[in-house]
Every structure is written in structure tokens, then in C-alpha cells.
Amino acid sequence: MKVFKILLIEDNEGDAILTLEAFKHVGLKCNVEVLTDGELALNYLNNLITAKTDSKPDLILLDINLPKVNGIEVLRNVKQDGFLRTIPVVVLTTSNSHQDLNDAYSNHANSYMIKPMDLFVFIDHLKVLCDYWFRVIKRHVESV
Amino acid sequence: MNFNRLLERQVNKLLPGDIAKSPEMEIFLKTISETYNTFDRDKDIAERAFRLSELEFIEINAKLKEEITLRKKSVDKLDETLGIITGNTKFSKSDNLFSVVEHVNQEITDRKSTQSLFITLIANLQNGILMEDTSGKIIYVNQIFAEVFKTGRTPEDLAGKEYKYLLKEIIKQFKEAPHFGTLRNKSKVGREPVAVNKIELKDGRFLDGNIIPIYFEEEFRGYLWTFTDITESIRSQAALNEQKKLTEEILNNIPADIALFDNQHNYLYVNPSAIRDKERRAAVIGKSDFDYFRMRGMDDSKAIQRRGLFNKAVESKSTIEWLDAHEKKDGDTIYMLRRFTPYFEGDILKYVLGYAIDISDRINFENRLNKTIGEVQKINKELEQFAYVVSHDLQEPLRMVKSFIQLLDNKIGGSLDDTDKTYFNFVKDGAERMQRMIQDLLEYSRVDNVTEIVGEVDCSEIVKSVMKIFKPEIERVNAKIKIDDLPNILGIKSKIHQLFQNLIGNALKYRNKENTEIEIGFIEEDQFYQFFVKDNGIGIDPKYFDKIFVIFQRLHNKNAYSGTGIGLAICKKIVELHGGKIWVDSKLQNGTTFYFTIAKAGFKK
Structure with a gap:
């Protein structure tokens, strides 16, 4: 059975831990990699482009407020690259601002999710999310 | 035969000699001649007589002229005297005899009428008048004189009395009597009136007096005394002066x-x-x-x-x-x-x-005030913004706290002892409450962030929708709710909904436990609608009336009644946003009525 590769770009350590803890309850075989700022994320993504490996992430969970390079910039880089743009990017943020929502979707974010206050609600949401992207729909497959 | 000269000439000229010599003619002519002679004699007499009467006439005329001049003089004197008394001067100057005669006649007529006028005048004068003759005897006193001095005697009574006798009586009435004897002499010698002004009487009145010597045909005839009560005029003058002084004082200061x-x-x-x-x-x-x-x-x-x-x-x-x-x-x-x-x-x-x-101070103050108001409004706006940002940002760390508590609870909750569990519950409860408060604060600061369009709002429909929300609660407590036909207003639908929901929610929350009654109604005024939400619940102590509209102010222990104390603060904001006011009327244990107004003109912004 496939182990999904999930990239979590999140600067807040607590949030990263919570997300990792939440994934334990989602019941998905997955490997979550955490990148703690925008620059690190860009470097990681550039390496993927250079390597053109098959090991690109199955899902990116992207926070908006990131140090050095912000989430929208990271999103733009992903969606402007022909190789990377097929990766679903789910913006995961606390921001409810119209501006952020608009910036995210106009840069082709696949989803926009507000971090719930309640951990159990968060787990539920993650379950729905994973269900959708990894079970319900037919995902894009690289033609090798 | 000799005839009268004139006849002789006529006969010799016209009559023929033979006829003239006839005896009948001679007799006739004789008779005629006789008539002529008589005529001549009469003519002489007449002529003589005429000459005589002319002389007489001239003599008489001269006499008359003299008489007229004399009369004129006396009239002039009279004029002068009258002039002194009345202040009117009238002199007639003319050399022409006839005009003098005419004038004298006129003067005589005038004098007669003047005399009667004079008497009438004196009798009716508002001055007290006394006339005294050369011997010091009173010849005339008018009514006013008798009244001014309160002699208690009539003018008739005083006439003929010695002036000194009267003086003795009246002198007592003066506060400080002038020396009338001296003044009297002075007027006589100086041949002019002597005035004594503003003499004060003991009863507080003031008099102006005059002593006028009367001279007629260069001869001293007596005195005329006049007294005028000037109390009123002094008083009004004093009042006038006082008024003037006051006015000046006011104008100067x-x-x-x-x-x-x-x-x-x-x-x-x-x-x-x-x-x-x-x-x-x-x-x-x-x-x-x-x-x-x-x-x-x-x-x-x-x-x-x-x-x-x-x-x-x-x-x-x-x-x-x-x-x-x-x-x-x-x-x-x-x-x-x-x-x-x-x-x-x-x-x-x-x-x-x-x-x-x-009004510089006022204008400068107004300018400063407007500036301050502007600043305050700006600060308020900033505070609202601040409240929004802060409450939003506070959610972040709170989410951490809450989530990790849940994580911890999940991991170690089962292994805690009772005390630790109690402590852990306090932590959870604190976090819960903080979350609610932050959400309320967010909601409060969002009241002004209007994105919705202002429009006509059917209040009856709003209240119906609120009733649906509270339906389970209303049925549970068996509340009797009376709702008037409410008007349509101009406003923001969601805010008006929230307003009614908060007030009706409060009425249910703080209800009368035995018998819950709630009434929702309104009255229409010129400029606004005044709504009310009335309950028969636990009431509010009037000393808290102001406090209840302030954010996070609670009157009850959270165990008795839950809530953060934001509902009425939000109501106040919504009402003010709609150009209205909100207030409360209540008595402890005796029900509460909330009133609020919504301006007909509508929305504030």
C-alpha cells in the first residue's frame, strides 16, 4: 500500500506538532515532511524541479504567514511551474481575511482551510481532506 | 336904486332898461336883492364859524394825541409788567398817530381780555400764586397756593389778611426756610424777580419760589409770589439721572x-x-x-x-x-x-x-473641541480596529492552548488523580471562556464593519424569525409572548435581527420563573420609532442601568446566568449605528423594559 508523501510548510512549531498529532488520528499511511519557512520551501521545490524525481509530494499543506518568503509566493512558484503545478496545494491558515482568500485562489490554490479552534474538529477536517484527495477523486498521474 | 352887487351886474347885463324901471319889477328886484344880501351875510358867518371850528379841532386833536401817547405808555408798562410775570414780551412801536390810535384801541381791548385772561390764568396755574399790595396785605391767593402749603384755609379766607401772618404759618413747613423778607426787598430794589429754587419742605416735597415786584407806571404796586411743587420733576429727574448713570455704567463696563x-x-x-x-x-x-x-x-x-x-x-x-x-x-x-x-x-x-x-474664546474652544472630537473619533475607530485585530490575533495562541490541552487530556487525562483533574478542568474552563470572550469581542468590533446594504427592514418579520430561534425555549418555559404589528424601518437587516435576538434572548434568560410574559411593541414619533421589549422577569437594580450597556459587564455570577456580558453592548452599538438611543426601565424583581429608538431618517453612515 502506498505511503503518501505530504509536505507541511508551517513555521509554528506548535502548529506543526498539532498537525502531525492530528495526522496520527486520520488513519492515513503517510509521511509528513515539515518545512519551517518560505525560503526552505522554495529551495526544496527547486531541488525537485532539478531532480525531476518521481518523489514529489502528493499534497502540500501551506501556511500563509511564513518568515522570509510568504506562503502566497511559495504557492505562485508551485503553480507557475509546469512540473510542480499538478501537486494539490491546500492553504492551511488562521486568516479569515478576504485579501488572503483572494490571493490564494487567484494563485490557483486547490483549497483554503481555516485551522479550527478545536483539535478534534481539526482531526475531522483533516480526515475529510485526506478522504477527498486520496480516496474519493482520481488524482493526476505523471506520464513517465 | 342900489341892488346887491351880484344882482346889479345881472340886471345891467340882461334886463332891458324900461322893464327894469317898471315899479313891479323894481319891487321884485328889491326882494331878490334882499335875498342875495342875506346869503352873503350867512356865508360870512359860516366862513367865520368854519375857521373857528378848525382851530378847535386841531386843539382837540393835539390833546387826544397827548392822551394816546400817555395811554400807550401805560399800556407799554402793562406789557412790561405782564412780560415779567408771564415771560412774554410785546412792545408796540409806532409814531403814526392813527396807527397809534388803532393800536391803543387794540391794546385796550387786549388789555381787557388780558386782564381777564390773567386772572383766569392765575386761578388755573399749576403754581401757587399770592399777590400782595404795598401795605403787605394779601389781595389775591389762588387755590394751588392754599393747597401747596396745606394752610387749611380757602383763598377767600386768606384774601385781605396780612402776608406776614400767612408767612409765619408757612415758614414752619420748610426744612430750612429762606429769608423771605430779605429776598422780597432785594426784588423791590432790584426791580426784578428773585428766584428761590429747590426749597425742601419738611414732608419731603420740593418747591421752586419766585418773588416778583410789581411796578406800574414807574410806581411800586406790591409783590407777586409764586410757588411750584417740583417734587415730581425732581424725583423723575433723579430717576432719570440714576437711569442715565446706570446706563452709562453698563455701557462703560x-x-x-x-x-x-x-x-x-x-x-x-x-x-x-x-x-x-x-x-x-x-x-x-x-x-x-x-x-x-x-x-x-x-x-x-x-x-x-x-x-x-x-x-x-x-x-x-x-x-x-x-x-x-x-x-x-x-x-x-x-x-x-x-x-x-x-x-x-x-x-x-x-x-x-x-x-x-x-467670541474668539468660544470659536477657539469650538475649534479645539471639534479637533478633539475628531481625534476621539479617530481613536475610537482605531480602538475598534485594535479590538478586532487583537481579538483575531488572540485566537491564535488560544487555539494552541486549547488544542494542546485536548492533546494532553487525550494522552494523560485518564491517569490524573481527582485534584489534578479539578485543576485540569479549571484550565479547560478558562480556555473555553477566553474563547467565548474573544469571539464576542470580535463580534462587537464587527458591528461597525458594515458590508451589508441599508434597506427597508420588516421588523415583524425579523421578530418572527427570532421567535423561531427561541421556539424550543419558549415552549419549554411556556412563555406568553405578545407581539404588536411592527413597522418597516430603514436599516441593516442582520443587525436589527441581532438587536431583537439579544433583547428577546435576555427577556427569556432573566425571565419570571413561574409565569413568563414578554411583550414587544412600539410607538411612532415624528422623527423616529420607539420600540420596547418588556418582560416580567427578575429586573435590574436602577444603580446598574448605565453599567449593563458596557462590554463584559455582568451583574450575575456566571454560575447563575451564563454569558460574557456582550449582548447589550452590541445592542447599544447597533442602535447607535441606526441613529437611535437605547435605555432601560426596571425594578428589582419587577420586570424590565428595554426601549430603543430607530431614526426614520435612517442609518448613520
Whole structure:
């Protein structure tokens, strides 16, 4: 059975831990990699482009407020690259601002999710999310 | 035969000799001649007689002339005397005999009427009059005299008495009697009236007196005494002076510039506030507005402007008011509130009152106040923004706290002892409450962040929808709810919904446990609708009326009644947003009525 590769770009350590803890309850075989700022994320993504490996992430969970390079910039880089743009990017943020929502979707974010206050609600949401992207729909497959 | 000369000539000329010599003719002619002679004699007599009477006539005339001159003199004297008494002088000067005669006749007539007029005059004068003859005997006293001195005697009673006898009586009445004897002599010797002014009586009255010597045909005839009660005029004069003094005092000390102009734009009066320098103030009187501005070294532009306003006030026949602002050398601005008020007598402009007060303090205060209000509004706006941002940002760490508590609870919750569990519950409860408060704060600060369009809101429909939300609760407590037909208002639907929901929610929450009754209604006023939500619940102590509309103010222990205390604060904000007011009327244990108004004109922004 496939182990999904999930990239979590999140600067807040607590949030990263919570997300990792939440994934334990989602019941998905997955490997979550955490990148703690925008620059690190860009470097990681550039390496993927250079390597053109098959090991690109199955899902990116992207926070908006990131140090050095912000989430929208990271999103733009992903969606402007022909190789990377097929990766679903789910913006995961606390921001409810119209501006952020608009910036995210106009840069082709696949989803926009507000971090719930309640951990159990968060787990539920993650379950729905994973269900959708990894079970319900037919995902894009690289033609090798 | 000798006939009268004239007949002889006629006979010799016309009659023939033979006829003339006839005896019958001779007799006839003789008779005629005789008649002629008689005529001649009579003529002589007549001529003589005429000559005689002419002499007589001249003599008589001369006498008459003399008489007339004399009379004229006496009339002149009379005139003079009357003139002294009445203050009227009338002298007739003429050399012409006939005009003198005519004049004398006129004078005699005049004199007769003057005399009667004089008597009537004296009798009716508002002066007390006494006439005394040369021997000191009273010949006439009028009613007023008797009254002025309160002698208790009638004029008839006094006539014929010694003047000294009367004097003795009246002298007692003076506070400080003048020496009448001396004054009397002085008038006689000086041949002119002597006046004694403002003599005070013991009863507080004042008299003006005159002693007038009467001379007629160069002969002293006695005295005329006059007394006038001047108490009233002194009093009114005193009152007038007092009034004048007071007016002056006011005009001198009033912190306003006052000037009076005549209808030719000339200054009649300026008070010291308008022109401080005394000499300048005096110099401007009689000068025009243009002169005054020139005196101050200014060009005519200001005077032209001022004149325009002056004329505007006159044309409109009403007060013109304007604000005059001018910058001082130190940069401060002086604001003068000025007025022109025209005064008319009928249609004729009498004068114009110029009035000015320095309202710089007021204007500067208003400006400062407006600035402060602007600043406060800005700060309020910023505070709201701050509250929004803070409450939003607070959610972040709170989410951490809450989530990790849940994580911990999940991991170690089962292994905690009872005390630790209690402590852990306090932590959870604190986090929960903090979350609610932050959400309320967010909601509160969002009231002003209106994105919805203002429109017509059907309040009946709103309340119906609120009733649906509370339906389970209403059925559970068996509440009786009375709802009037509510009007349509201009506002924001979601906010009005929230307003009714909060108030009705409160009425249910703090209800009367045995018998819950709630009434929702309104009355219509000119400018607004006044709604009310009335319950028969636990009531509010009046001392908390102001407190209840403040955010996070709670009157009850959270165990008794839950909530953060935001509902009424939000209501207040919503009502104010709609240009209204909210207030409460209540008694402890005796129900509560919330009133709020919504302006018909609608929404504030």
C-alpha cells in the first residue's frame, strides 16, 4: 500500500506538532515532511524541479504567514511551474481575511482551510481532506 | 336904486332898461336883492364859524394825541409788567398817530381780555400764586397756593389778611426756610424777580419760589409770589439721572463694543470697550465710519464692507449679524460677532446701533473641541480596529492552548488523580471562556464593519424569525409572548435581527420563573420609532442601568446566568449605528423594559 508523501510548510512549531498529532488520528499511511519557512520551501521545490524525481509530494499543506518568503509566493512558484503545478496545494491558515482568500485562489490554490479552534474538529477536517484527495477523486498521474 | 352887487351886474347885463324901471319889477328886484344880501351875510358867518371850528379841532386833536401817547405808555408798562410775570414780551412801536390810535384801541381791548385772561390764568396755574399790595396785605391767593402749603384755609379766607401772618404759618413747613423778607426787598430794589429754587419742605416735597415786584407806571404796586411743587420733576429727574448713570455704567463696563450712529453714518456714541483711548473716543463723535477707519490708518475697503452691512440692516429694517475674523500680529485670530440694528420712528431711520463681542474664546474652544472630537473619533475607530485585530490575533495562541490541552487530556487525562483533574478542568474552563470572550469581542468590533446594504427592514418579520430561534425555549418555559404589528424601518437587516435576538434572548434568560410574559411593541414619533421589549422577569437594580450597556459587564455570577456580558453592548452599538438611543426601565424583581429608538431618517453612515 502506498505511503503518501505530504509536505507541511508551517513555521509554528506548535502548529506543526498539532498537525502531525492530528495526522496520527486520520488513519492515513503517510509521511509528513515539515518545512519551517518560505525560503526552505522554495529551495526544496527547486531541488525537485532539478531532480525531476518521481518523489514529489502528493499534497502540500501551506501556511500563509511564513518568515522570509510568504506562503502566497511559495504557492505562485508551485503553480507557475509546469512540473510542480499538478501537486494539490491546500492553504492551511488562521486568516479569515478576504485579501488572503483572494490571493490564494487567484494563485490557483486547490483549497483554503481555516485551522479550527478545536483539535478534534481539526482531526475531522483533516480526515475529510485526506478522504477527498486520496480516496474519493482520481488524482493526476505523471506520464513517465 | 342900489341892488346887491351880484344882482346889479345881472340886471345891467340882461334886463332891458324900461322893464327894469317898471315899479313891479323894481319891487321884485328889491326882494331878490334882499335875498342875495342875506346869503352873503350867512356865508360870512359860516366862513367865520368854519375857521373857528378848525382851530378847535386841531386843539382837540393835539390833546387826544397827548392822551394816546400817555395811554400807550401805560399800556407799554402793562406789557412790561405782564412780560415779567408771564415771560412774554410785546412792545408796540409806532409814531403814526392813527396807527397809534388803532393800536391803543387794540391794546385796550387786549388789555381787557388780558386782564381777564390773567386772572383766569392765575386761578388755573399749576403754581401757587399770592399777590400782595404795598401795605403787605394779601389781595389775591389762588387755590394751588392754599393747597401747596396745606394752610387749611380757602383763598377767600386768606384774601385781605396780612402776608406776614400767612408767612409765619408757612415758614414752619420748610426744612430750612429762606429769608423771605430779605429776598422780597432785594426784588423791590432790584426791580426784578428773585428766584428761590429747590426749597425742601419738611414732608419731603420740593418747591421752586419766585418773588416778583410789581411796578406800574414807574410806581411800586406790591409783590407777586409764586410757588411750584417740583417734587415730581425732581424725583423723575433723579430717576432719570440714576437711569442715565446706570446706563452709562453698563455701557462703560459691558464687555461688548457699542456704537450708535445717526442716519448719516456718523458716530453719536462709542463706549470705552469699542475705543479704549478717551481722546480718540471723543474725536470720533460726529465723524463717519469712513473717518474712523482712516483715523486708524486703514484703507477704505473695510469701511466699504461695513457700510454695505449697515445699509443692508437699514434696508431690511432688521438686525444684521456677521462674524468678523482678523488675524493679529502674533498669529492668533480674533473673532468678533458683530451686529447692526436699525431704529426707526415710523418709516424714518433714527439711528443704527452697532454691537460687537469678542467670541474668539468660544470659536477657539469650538475649534479645539471639534479637533478633539475628531481625534476621539479617530481613536475610537482605531480602538475598534485594535479590538478586532487583537481579538483575531488572540485566537491564535488560544487555539494552541486549547488544542494542546485536548492533546494532553487525550494522552494523560485518564491517569490524573481527582485534584489534578479539578485543576485540569479549571484550565479547560478558562480556555473555553477566553474563547467565548474573544469571539464576542470580535463580534462587537464587527458591528461597525458594515458590508451589508441599508434597506427597508420588516421588523415583524425579523421578530418572527427570532421567535423561531427561541421556539424550543419558549415552549419549554411556556412563555406568553405578545407581539404588536411592527413597522418597516430603514436599516441593516442582520443587525436589527441581532438587536431583537439579544433583547428577546435576555427577556427569556432573566425571565419570571413561574409565569413568563414578554411583550414587544412600539410607538411612532415624528422623527423616529420607539420600540420596547418588556418582560416580567427578575429586573435590574436602577444603580446598574448605565453599567449593563458596557462590554463584559455582568451583574450575575456566571454560575447563575451564563454569558460574557456582550449582548447589550452590541445592542447599544447597533442602535447607535441606526441613529437611535437605547435605555432601560426596571425594578428589582419587577420586570424590565428595554426601549430603543430607530431614526426614520435612517442609518448613520
